[in-house]
Amino acid sequence: MAHDPAAIPSADTAEARLTRRERVREATLREIKGIARAYLTEHGTAGVSLRAIAREMGMTAPGLYRYFASLRDLLASMRADYFNELADAVAAPHAAVPADDVDGRILASLRAFRLWALAHPAEFALLFGPPGTSEDSPNEDEAMCAAQRFGATFFTLFDQLTAQGRTVDTGVAIPDDLRRQLHLFAERSGVGTTEPPDDALRILVSSWVRLYGVVCMEVFQHYAFVMDDMEPLFEAELRDFMATAGVRYTPPAD
Amino acid sequence: MAHDPAAIPSADTAEARLTRRERVREATLREIKGIARAYLTEHGTAGVSLRAIAREMGMTAPGLYRYFASLRDLLASMRADYFNELADAVAAPHAAVPADDVDGRILASLRAFRLWALAHPAEFALLFGPPGTSEDSPNEDEAMCAAQRFGATFFTLFDQLTAQGRTVDTGVAIPDDLRRQLHLFAERSGVGTTEPPDDALRILVSSWVRLYGVVCMEVFQHYAFVMDDMEPLFEAELRDFMATAGVRYTPPAD
DNA sequence: AGCGATCGCTTACACTGTTCACTGAAGCGG
DNA sequence: CCGCTTCAGTGAACAGTGTAAGCGATCGCT
Numbered sequence: 001m002a003h004d005p006a007a008i009p010s011a012d013t014a015e016a017r018l019t020r021r022e023r024v025r026e027a028t029l030r031e032i033k034g035i036a037r038a039y040l041t042e043h044g045t046a047g048v049s050l051r052a053i054a055r056e057m058g059m060t061a062p063g064l065y066r067y068f069a070s071l072r073d074l075l076a077s078m079r080a081d082y083f084n085e086l087a088d089a090v091a092a093p094h095a096a097v098p099a100d101d102v103d104g105r106i107l108a109s110l111r112a113f114r115l116w117a118l119a120h121p122a123e124f125a126l127l128f129g130p131p132g133t134s135e136d137s138p139n140e141d142e143a144m145c146a147a148q149r150f151g152a153t154f155f156t157l158f159d160q161l162t163a164q165g166r167t168v169d170t171g172v173a174i175p176d177d178l179r180r181q182l183h184l185f186a187e188r189s190g191v192g193t194t195e196p197p198d199d200a201l202r203i204l205v206s207s208w209v210r211l212y213g214v215v216c217m218e219v220f221q222h223y224a225f226v227m228d229d230m231e232p233l234f235e236a237e238l239r240d241f242m243a244t245a246g247v248r249y250t251p252p253a254d
Numbered sequence: 255m256a257h258d259p260a261a262i263p264s265a266d267t268a269e270a271r272l273t274r275r276e277r278v279r280e281a282t283l284r285e286i287k288g289i290a291r292a293y294l295t296e297h298g299t300a301g302v303s304l305r306a307i308a309r310e311m312g313m314t315a316p317g318l319y320r321y322f323a324s325l326r327d328l329l330a331s332m333r334a335d336y337f338n339e340l341a342d343a344v345a346a347p348h349a350a351v352p353a354d355d356v357d358g359r360i361l362a363s364l365r366a367f368r369l370w371a372l373a374h375p376a377e378f379a380l381l382f383g384p385p386g387t388s389e390d391s392p393n394e395d396e397a398m399c400a401a402q403r404f405g406a407t408f409f410t411l412f413d414q415l416t417a418q419g420r421t422v423d424t425g426v427a428i429p430d431d432l433r434r435q436l437h438l439f440a441e442r443s444g445v446g447t448t449e450p451p452d453d454a455l456r457i458l459v460s461s462w463v464r465l466y467g468v469v470c471m472e473v474f475q476h477y478a479f480v481m482d483d484m485e486p487l488f489e490a491e492l493r494d495f496m497a498t499a500g501v502r503y504t505p506p507a508d
Numbered sequence: 509a510g511c512g513a514t515c516g517c518t519t520a521c522a523c524t525g526t527t528c529a530c531t532g533a534a535g536c537g538g
Numbered sequence: 539c540c541g542c543t544t545c546a547g548t549g550a551a552c553a554g555t556g557t558a559a560g561c562g563a564t565c566g567c568t
Binding site for chain 1: 297298300379383384426434435438439466480490491494
C-alpha cells in the first residue's frame with residue numbers, strides 16, 4: 001500500500017506499471033465485478049442489476065457506464081472471467097497427476113468441470129445456458145476468446161492422446177457431410193496442432209456433447225425429481241465415452 | 255357463434271358445457287397466453303411482460319392477476335402448454351410410420367424433437383434451460399405433469415423396444431449405486447409398465463442425455479462459430495446411441 | 509498554473525412486477 | 539323484477555429496473 005514517492009511509477013512493480021488513474025480505475029472495475037459476481041451467485045443472471053451494484057458501492061447507476069457500455073456488456077465481461085476461471089479449475093488437478101498419465105489428467109479435468117458446474121450453477125448457466133439477445137457488446141469478443149481458451153485446455157489433453165495414437169477405431173464410417181463439419185471444427189477451434197484423424201475428431205466432439213449433456217441435466221436439475229444422485233450416472237457416462245477414446249477409466253479417488 | 259336462446263346452456267356442445275362466465279374467462283385466458291407466446295418467441299423469456307400483454311389487450315396489468323398469480327405463474331402455465339405441444343409434435347410423425355415399425359417411429363420422434371427445438375428456440379430454452387428462481391406457483395404442478403406426459407411419449411416407444419427384447423447387451427457391468435438410481439428413475443418417471451432390465455434403463459437414460467446434449471448445443475448455439483451445420487453431428491449421434499439400443503438406423507427421408 | 513480527459517452525479521424517460529381499494533357489471537336466488 | 543353476491547377490471551401507488559443527456563468537480567500532465 002505505502003508507495004515510495006520518489007520511485008518512478010512506470011518502473012515499479014508489475015501492478016504499478018500503470019498510472020495512478022489506471023490503477024484506481026482497475027480497482028473500481030474489480031469492485032463492480034466483485035459485487036456483480038455476488039449477485040449472480042445469489043440471485044442468478046436476472047438478479048444482476050446495475051442499480052443494485054451502484055447502491056452497494058455508494059454511487060449511482062449512470063456512473064457505472066464509465067466502466068461498462070451496458071448491463072449486457074458487464075455480463076459479457078463476467079463471462080470472460082468465468083471462462084478463464086473455469087479453464088484454471090479444469091487444469092488445476094493436473095498438479096496432482098504426473099504429466100505422463102494423460103488418462104488420469106483427462107479424467108481429473110472432466111470431473112473438475114462437473115464439480116465446478118455444481119458449485120457454480122448460476123455461473124454455469126451464464127456460460128453454457130441459452131444465449132441472451134445477441135447484440136454484440138465490446139466485451140463479447142473477450143468472452144469468446146476466453147471460451148476458446150477454456151476449450152483449448154481440453155484440446156491439448158486430447159492432442160496428447162492422439163499423439164499417442166490412442167483413440168480407438170470406431171468401426172463406423174464417417175459420412176462426408178459430417179467429415180466436412182469436423183474439419184471446420186478442427187480448423188476454427190484450434191484443436192490439433194498436428195492434424196488429428198477424423199475418427200479422433202468424431203470422438204472428441206461426441207465426448208464433449210455427452211459431457212455437456214450430463215452436466216447440464218444435473219445443474220439444470222432436469223432429473224431432480226427422478227434421481228437422487230447424478231454422480232453414478234455421470235461416472236458411467238464418463239467411463240463409456242472415455243472408453244471410445246481409448247482412455248483407461250479409473251474410479252474417482254475420494 | 256349464433257346461440258339458440260331456447261337451448262339449455264349446460265346441455266349444448268362440449269364447449270358450451272361451461273357457464274357463459276367460464277367461457278369468456280377461458281377466452282381471455284387464451285388471449286393472454288396467445289400474446290404471451292408471441293412475446294416469448296420474439297423476445298425470449300425475459301421479454302414476456304404482464305404490462306406489455308395487458309397493453310396489447312387494451313387492459314391494465316393488475317387485471318391479469320385475476321388469471322395468473324404472478325408472471326412466474328404465467329410462465330409456468332405456458333411451460334405446461336409447450337410440454338403438451340412438444341409431446342404432440344413428437345408423436346405426430348407416428349401417423350406416417352406403420353405401428354409395427356418401432357425403429358422408424360423412434361427415429362422419427364427423436365428427429366421431430368430436434369426440429370421442434372430448432373423451430374422454437376425460446377420455448378425450448380424455457381422448457382429445458384436453466385430453472386428460474388424456484389418458487390412454486392399454482393401452475394408449476396401442471397408444468398411438471400405435462401413434462402411427465404412428454405417423457406411418457408418416449409417411454410412407451412422404449413417399452414415397445416424392451417418388450418421385444420431388443421436392447422443390446424452392453425457388456426459393461428452396472429455399479430450398484432447407478433443401479434439404485436436407475437430403479438429410482440424407473441419408478442418415479444413411470445417408465446416400464448413391465449419392469450425393464452437394468453441394461454435397458456441404462457441405455458434409455460444415456461440416450462436421453464446424448465440427445466439432450468446435441469440438441470441443447472445446437473439450439474443454444476455453442477458450436478455456431480465452429481460448425482456450420484449441426485445436422486450431420488446430430489445424425490451421427492443418433493445413429494450411435496440408437497445402435498446401443500438395438501435400433502436399426504435409417505437416414506432421414508427428406 | 510492551466511488545461512483536458514475522465515469521473516461521477518443529477519435529472520429524466522420509459523419501462524417492469526405487484527398490492528390495495530374501488531367501481532361497475534354480470535349472474536343468481538327469491 | 540329486485541336485491542345481493544361474485545368477480546372482472548381500473549387507478550393510484552410502491553419499489554424497482556436500464557439508459558441517455560448534461561453538468562461539475564477532480565485528477566494528472568504539460
